[in-house]
Amino acid sequence: MKKPQRAAAADLAKQEAMKAPGLAARLAAAAILRDVTVSGHTLDEVFAAPMGLSRLGGLAPRDIPLIRSIVTAALRRLGTIRHALAALLDDGFPRSAPQLEWTLTVAAAQILFLDVPDHAAVDLAVRMARLDSKCAPYAALVNGVARNLIRRREEFLAVGPALDIDTPAWLAARWRKAYGEEMAQAIATANRLEPTLDISVKSDPAQWAEKLDAVLLPTGSIRLKSHQPIQELCGYEDGAWWVQDAAAALPAQLLNVTPGLHIGDLCSAPGGKAAQLAARGARVTAVDRSAERLKLLAANFQRLQLEAEVVVADVTTFSGPTFDAVLLDAPCSGTGTIRRHPDIAWIKKTGDIAKLVTLQARMLDKAFDLVKRGGTIIYCVCSIEPEEGEQQIANLLRRNPDVSRVPISAEEVGGQTDFINALGELRTLQPYLPAEEPRLSGIDGFFAARLVRQS
Incomplete structure (x- = not known):
């Protein structure tokens, strides 16, 4: 097959893959997590136009609450997720596939903290990896890590107090100094909860x-x-x-x-x-x-x-x-x-x-x-x-x-x-x-x- 034909076939395959229910929402969640943690954009910015349109354009309205749930759960428990993934990746994330971190973070947020069927979280994470040419060689790794997250879920959920795991060290130090150990721990624990309305x-x-x-x-x-x-x-x-x-x-x-x-x-x-x-x-x-x-x-x-x-x-x-x-x-x-x-x-x-x-x-x-x-x-x-x-x-x-x-x-x-x-x-x-x-x-x-x- 000639190169243009191969490219066309690859594009067609990608379009077909994107039809998997829920896949587009997970891809958007991964992109937004990178926007926040790497580029420093706020959630308000990334869920609003014009940036919101670039990440959310073409998605069904019903997908937006799911995306926000995944992203907020991932950010609220980012320390726990990173600890779990580090325990399951002996050599860390492969440098040749930077998007793999956000694919696995999205999967971990669903498996550990959201009411999403485990099989759906695993399947969609593998599909996400296969869609990225740099991540595709690691699809089996994604599958294995996601399944180990399921098996070791209770272990990772009990990994440690919120102040030490899910709070950046500089903030934890400030709160300990200002309010003492007991209140600092209580503040960090409260930050893990779903907010009131x-x-x-x-x-x-x-x-x-x-x-x-x-x-x-x-x-x-x-x-x-x-x-x-x-x-x-x-x-x-x-x-x-x-x-x-x-x-x-x-x-x-x-x-x-x-x-x-x-x-x-x-x-x-x-x-x-x-x-x-x-x-x-x-x-x-x-x-x-x-x-x-x-x-x-x-x-x-x-x-x-x-x-x-x-x-x-x-x-x-x-x-x-x-x-x-x-x-x-x-x-x-x-x-x-x-x-x-x-x-x-x-x-x-x-x-x-x-x-x-x-x-x-x-x-x-x-x-x-x-x-x-x-x-x-x-x-x-x-x-x-x-x-x-x-x-x-x-x-x-x-x-x-x-x-x-x-x-x-x-x-x-x-x-x-x-x-x-x-x-x-x-x-x-x-x-x-x-x-x-x-x-x-x-x-x-x-x-x-x-x-x-x-x-």
Whole structure:
């Protein structure tokens, strides 16, 4: 057979192979895992256009949740998976076939952590290997490794504590230093769990918890038990509620909102906190540098039948009116949301925190320029790194004599005394709000401080 004919035959064979049910979804999952762990892209980026189109284009809508499940399980337990594969590959991954790592990672995530038939995970992993010319010679190896994962599943699942296995070493060291061994272990263990799904409601949370057969948390948020798509739940189309983690809902509650109070919500998108403020009658100016994210905010406000002034601007250079109060949800490392965004653990580096701390300080100084004398500032981050929270506020108080801290009481956060530190600041950690069912327990790690500009 001539070369062009061989190439055509190979292409035809590949097209036929791609028709295997579920294969395209696994190939996309492998590509996305590489995008995250090697190229440093976030999951939000790779599941959105334009990158999402390159990985997900042509796939059936029903495949997208499966792909996300595989990827998030793999990232949440990446250390465990790498340990298992290292134990089964005496010589490591062959350098001539770099894609083999992601093929086996996808297979391991399904075999160890997902409710996928073992035979399907093995068969599709072998098919993935055969589709790649560099991996094809190792198809038998893939088959053997996948079958050994099945045989030794319980051994690998019991390999070690989450802080030592599934947490990057630099993060584990930071958490041990900041919170001690016991709490650091509890944080890492909580990060392994499926995240909760919480909502905030405009009014009458007890009634909505009953309507949705959900859990009413002491902080006022509602925790959903259902796995039903949120768009299909009662009240969504009517704009009665919006998705917002229970911890993220707390900072806006620390402002004494009265109708007509003019509040600047800085770094506002996608708008959960702005919605809380607007629903209580505040006049909200939502500022964010991302026009695309502000489009999400505008769409949410339209569904919720709420109003806000939307401004596309960099907070550090924004010049506008002085506000009665300011809420600054500053850019941060996001380490309090690893349970929800497991990619964070693998794309953030220790040097990122120092850069973020500098940016946060600039934004805090700007927030005080934008608030009236006597006005309140809420500073918050979804990070559990002290430099971005407690130390950031301590530094602000040292450099600005016109700032004072207004302590937060446990009564303001549903009586949760463990949410309040010794200085009267909000500090939630992932193991807080325990429940009998692990899926319904925990909360994002968050920090917030309430400050006032002296009159």
